[in-house]
Amino acid sequence: MNTQSLPNLPDTDEPTAVVIDVTPELARVWLRANTRNRNTRERAVTEYARDMVAGHWNLNGEAIKFAYDGSLLDGQHRLRAVIEADATVQMLVVVGLPPEAQETMDTGRKRTTADVMGLRGETNAHTLAAVLRRVWAWDHGDKKFGGSYSATNRECAQLLAERPDIRRSAEIAVRTRQAFPHIPQSALGTAHHLFSRLDAAAAVWFFQRVADGAELPVGHPILALRARVTSERLDSVRMPEARHMAYLIRAWNAVRENRSLDRLVHPPNSAVPDPK
Template structure:
């Protein structure tokens, strides 16, 4: 369907329409009264659409009785960017002032979606999935300029169910040693396990308990560093914690002592060996 019939005000109608990029472009010409477009949201939606992960979920493209687009500009821009045609629910005939009440609720997070699926430790799972996804995209500093959508996180979890084990390790380690963020521990566990699973088991067990580590041992140096940071109330970004973990890991793998761990803000992220 390419033509949109608009009823009189006070008599809204609902249709399911297969919206093409051409139709989306036409509708956006009626976008004369809306908030600024957020490019990041458009890009996120477009990736889901192009990957076939967009679902008809009851959220509608909304038009006023005079034809003004009230809600849905980001989805329409994303549809154009994706180059795909998808079915969308379309509501027409709304009063213009209803726009003030649209998108007023809190956006559902990836953690919310995972919790609704019955996942345990949903918040930790979501944070690890996001960081693993970003790491695999080459965003080693977790800059959050390009983050995964909920659908992309779900797809990653389906592709790599071993991330569940990383969540378990993160939660268990945090119970014993609370100086490292669970999201970073879980991400590091997944990344390092891909290098050497058996060594990762020992490495994260020793991070948690610090057992039988001689002076100068990389894991002991790591533990002392993060405890000192906490005692001094230093605000340490996640990527720096990730660098600490990898530097300690590499030293263990190379069987060499490590007197101190540092990571300058402008230094590249070390890669695990």
């Protein structure tokens, strides 16, 4: 096999780069040259395909790579995503590489959503990224943040463009955590955004009281929340993030319903409630 046997590729033994519109049909043919590669990660294929369908896949310099003998060295996930998305995507393609070059591919550190937010100059980039990923998961039915797939960097950027108020949720999460360090910023920011959809002013007051616990009567749900997470933190209980979310939502719902709570309980493995 050599690159001459693969359509749309230049026939050369020297490293050569070209930009090609990769169709699903072309991707299928090229994947026949995928004779020695790592196992496919279906989650990555699905995430790439979602970005391609949404039009978020840009020409970014990352290449599909072929050896001079015609074997596919790098790009199987992107090619499979083209097929899954049933989309034509412009890609950089490099041919004529030595087969042993595959051993040094994909050894760099993956760019995270926090990296992307930082490059954009966003304040509280790490917290903002965490909140964006969890709001996206929540809106896609994953209320325990443990689903089989998660938001891509481009999906998080699109979510921020659609809901710029998430920046404010990240800011409040950071401030609340500084005052009351027993709930993760990601859960605080996600909960603030969800609560703000229902009543923005009430959400501001709720998180102020989570932070300081000031002027709350005995039996107030926020006092029960603060006592519960403080107790579990002091006991070194490893709490999944979904339980923090459940505690926040149960306290919020009780406040909204004007109910007293002497003790906050969320049974293990039970569903995370919806805020009201």
